[in-house]
Amino acid sequence: MRTISLEGKTLKKTIHDVYGIKVKELTKEGQFETFQLHQSRFLIVPASHIDEDELYELYQLSQYMIEKREPNIASIVLTKENHLFFEKDKIKYVILKCSPYNQARLTQLGRDLARFHLKGRTYPYQVSKTQRIGQWKLLWEKRLDQLENFWRGKIQSQPLTSFEKMFVESFPYYLGLAENAIQYLVDTELDEEPQPIDSATICHHRFHSNTWNDVMCVKSPIDWVFDHSSRDIAEYMRYLYFEKQEEFKLSGYKFLDDYDRTSPLSSFSWRLIYSRLLFPIHYFECVESYYLAGDDMKLVLEDRMEEILKSSGHYESFLRSYSSMLSMRTKRIQLPAVDWLVNIGH
Incomplete structure (x- = not known):
């Protein structure tokens, strides 16, 4: 894990301006910049490939899965203006709040994925932007x-x-x-x-053993599709x-x-x-x-x-x-x- 230097200062300032969050220290975990606030871990995730309507759908899906008590779902943090993302150097980012760290390792991935799909299948609203079923x-x-x-x-x-x-x-x-x-x-x-x-249920763009970020046990909505x-x-x-x-x-x-x-x-x-x-x-x-x-x-x-x-x-x-x-x-x-x-x- 390394600490971000000068680049980090401007990023911290941006996060403070846009979210009102005072970031003490940025660190790198895997491919993402992360920071800690109180008991929570936050991830800064690039999202330029996702348009705003799709991001809104992903936000709704993740809120639903949190309500369904699916463990380790990361939620998209809203800005002070209630937007889903911020832009820096022409790149779009979202901030994800990870659920409290859970030591439970994914020992039976087949079982856990089946349970995840069972919950996702009960999503009651219309999905259009992330829809892939039948396509x-x-x-x-x-x-x-x-x-x-x-x-x-x-x-x-x-x-x-x-x-x-x-x-x-x-x-x-x-x-x-x-x-x-x-x-x-x-x-x-x-x-x-x-x-x-x-x-249809909530699926992933490409599901593999690191998709549910094994280091921090995070299920990120950013790579979800409805399929x-x-x-x-x-x-x-x-x-x-x-x-x-x-x-x-x-x-x-x-x-x-x-x-x-x-x-x-x-x-x-x-x-x-x-x-x-x-x-x-x-x-x-x-x-x-x-x-x-x-x-x-x-x-x-x-x-x-x-x-x-x-x-x-x-x-x-x-x-x-x-x-x-x-x-x-x-x-x-x-x-x-x-x-x-x-x-x-x-």
Whole structure:
């Protein structure tokens, strides 16, 4: 933990002017500036990517979850003028007040996430800005079209960096995988009848083991979306698969078990999880990030791309294992097969 220097003085003054809060000391925890006031810890979080209406929705959602007594929800602090954010050097920030520090570690993430989703599902008001449920097909197709057009442009251009060579050569494979995912999603929506558990709830942009800030036990509303619970389940599985291979082997399916025992998943849910795992978001994000990144990050992303391409065969095995695990475990749900994936496995 380090203390902020001169930059901190102007930030302290801004916070005092805008919020009326006198900050004694700013420290850095993880990626955020934080300060302590009485018994509470506050986080200063960049939020330029969120427009004001969306921020207001997130504020309402977090207030609701606090009322529902969900542990460790951070609340957005209002300014003296009752605004949700302040601006400094053309960047928008919110201040989050963390709930009193709770020593309880997240030992059963599957169970805790299921309980979180159960509460979020009871939110009684209209959600529009953060709404993602039912929109995957549209969003995926748009993303795919954009990347395909970009790829066509790159094929024509010379010389290519080593990252671009990898991208140009690998894209047709991932295009195929993405098209499979979209078709799988469409078939699921045609074949399966959604159950009450399939109604929208509070989810996260990308859920992984550090999302609920393990250092301070904080559930931040800044990265929430209103979506189908399978979004969080699939993204956590994907994260474990790529970032924590050993942990995945030991407890990847335990996470699913804990979730399913707490809040039994429908056939519709199991299939949505699979369609989301089929869609290669990890690949898309790597390519998109590379073209937005500064030079120092480009090398990191080049290594990441190499890793993704090297493990594509393993990822296929993972997709097959999800399918066979499910039919063995539930006996009641048989996932429709993706033919080429099954054939590779034989």
